[in-house]
Amino acid sequence: MVQKDYIIDHTIRFSPASETLGLIDNPDSFVVLTPACNRLLMYLISNQGAVLSRERIFSTLWEQYGKTPSNSSLNSYISLIRKSFVNLGLSNEIISTIPKIGFLFNSDIQVEVELIESKDVDARNEDTSREDSPDINTGFSEHNNALKDSHDLESTTHVNNKNKSNDIDFKYAMLKFGYRVFWFVFCVTLIVLPVLIFTNIMPNKIPPINPVKVGKFGNCDIVFLPTHAGNTFMFSAAEAHDMVTISGFTCKPGGVYYLYTNKRVSLSEEGRIYVSYCDLKNQRIMDCTNFISENIKLEN
Numbered sequence: 001m002v003q004k005d006y007i008i009d010h011t012i013r014f015s016p017a018s019e020t021l022g023l024i025d026n027p028d029s030f031v032v033l034t035p036a037c038n039r040l041l042m043y044l045i046s047n048q049g050a051v052l053s054r055e056r057i058f059s060t061l062w063e064q065y066g067k068t069p070s071n072s073s074l075n076s077y078i079s080l081i082r083k084s085f086v087n088l089g090l091s092n093e094i095i096s097t098i099p100k101i102g103f104l105f106n107s108d109i110q111v112e113v114e115l116i117e118s119k120d121v122d123a124r125n126e127d128t129s130r131e132d133s134p135d136i137n138t139g140f141s142e143h144n145n146a147l148k149d150s151h152d153l154e155s156t157t158h159v160n161n162k163n164k165s166n167d168i169d170f171k172y173a174m175l176k177f178g179y180r181v182f183w184f185v186f187c188v189t190l191i192v193l194p195v196l197i198f199t200n201i202m203p204n205k206i207p208p209i210n211p212v213k214v215g216k217f218g219n220c221d222i223v224f225l226p227t228h229a230g231n232t233f234m235f236s237a238a239e240a241h242d243m244v245t246i247s248g249f250t251c252k253p254g255g256v257y258y259l260y261t262n263k264r265v266s267l268s269e270e271g272r273i274y275v276s277y278c279d280l281k282n283q284r285i286m287d288c289t290n291f292i293s294e295n296i297k298l299e300n
Contacts, residue, residue: 006045007112012088015116016042021084031084036061037077044095049107050290051098051225051258051276078103098225098258099210101285107262107272211258217244218251220277225260235259247291249277256280258288270297 006014013022019038022030033041039061044052058069078095085094096104211223215237222240235243244257251257256278264271278288 001117003116005114005116007110007114008045008085008094009090009092009110012085012090013114014041014045021088023088029088031087033084034077034080036073037080037084040074040077041081044103044105045111047290048105048109048111049260049262049272049274049292051101051104051260051274051278051288053102053278053285053288055102055284055286056288057102096225101211101258101278101288104225104260107260107274214240214259217241217257219253220251220255220257222257222259225258243273243275243293246293247275247277249275249289249291252279254280256285265297268297 003015003017006016007024008014011024013024014020015022016038019033019035020030021033040057043057043061054071054074057074061067062069078097082095085091092109093106094109096106098104211225213221214224214235215222217240222237222244224235224240240257240259243259247257249257258276258278260274260276262271265273273293275291275293276288277291278285280286
């Protein structure tokens with residue numbers, strides 16, 4: 001069976017099948033994700049560059065699994081994912097918080113999909129838990145040669161190899177179980193804490209992106225989301241109006257447009273521009289529809 005791994009920023013491998021984040025150059029350095037964090041990260045990557053409202057995330061990842069939506073738990077999972085990347089040495093802003101809306105996986109982060117055969121995944125997982133792994137093909141070759149030489153020698157070698165393999169598998173299973181128990185206890189501890197206390201004690205808090213109103217399209221506001229906190233690049237009202245026109249989204253009562261670009265556009269190079277049209281009900285964003293325009297260059 002073919003499985004998908006995601007290579008993030010050329011340094012980190014995300015393996016949804018094994019629920020792990022690990023360094024490509026050092027397979028022994030990895031973090032085991034909780035099932036909820038694993039699903040959330042995969043959903044964010046699958047919608048890279050698009051604004052995902054909290055309601056859409058709850059509908060897809062909470063309600064479909066029979067869970068009760070909670071802003072506190074969502075914030076906790078986002079923080080755990082961010083901390084996992086930081087612990088692996090990736091300090092770039094991976095996931096951006098859009099105040100009062102939701103989150104997005106930064107489009108400037110390079111993500112490559114790698115197709116892995118399931119047996120290759122098992123082999124790589126075994127490599128992370130052992131320093132001297134016996135070569136399977138060599139073992140079979142020696143086994144066949146032993147059959148020709150001595151039945152007793154073959155039986156002894158087979159039993160020894162089997163015992164070693166069982167011992168290694170048991171140690172790896174215990175290691176992974178320990179990681180899961182640790183993260184489960186850690187998640188429960190975070191969830192029961194008040195949101196205000198949680199946000200105050202978290203180190204290296206990532207500043208949110210502050211939306212900026214740049215114009216209107218019909219009766220709908222057009223809001224620009226900076227690439228990162230402190231970014232000075234800004235759409236003109238005319239450019240914003242043109243991008244909304246290209247998206248083809250129709251303004252409806254209570255709707256709002258959000259514009260977002262990758263870093264290349266802010267450097268006057270060709271890049272991507274994202275347009276999200278979001279429906280508002282009782283001042284709450286219920287859902288967003290996304291549009292991506294490729295190879296756009298804005299003239300200063």
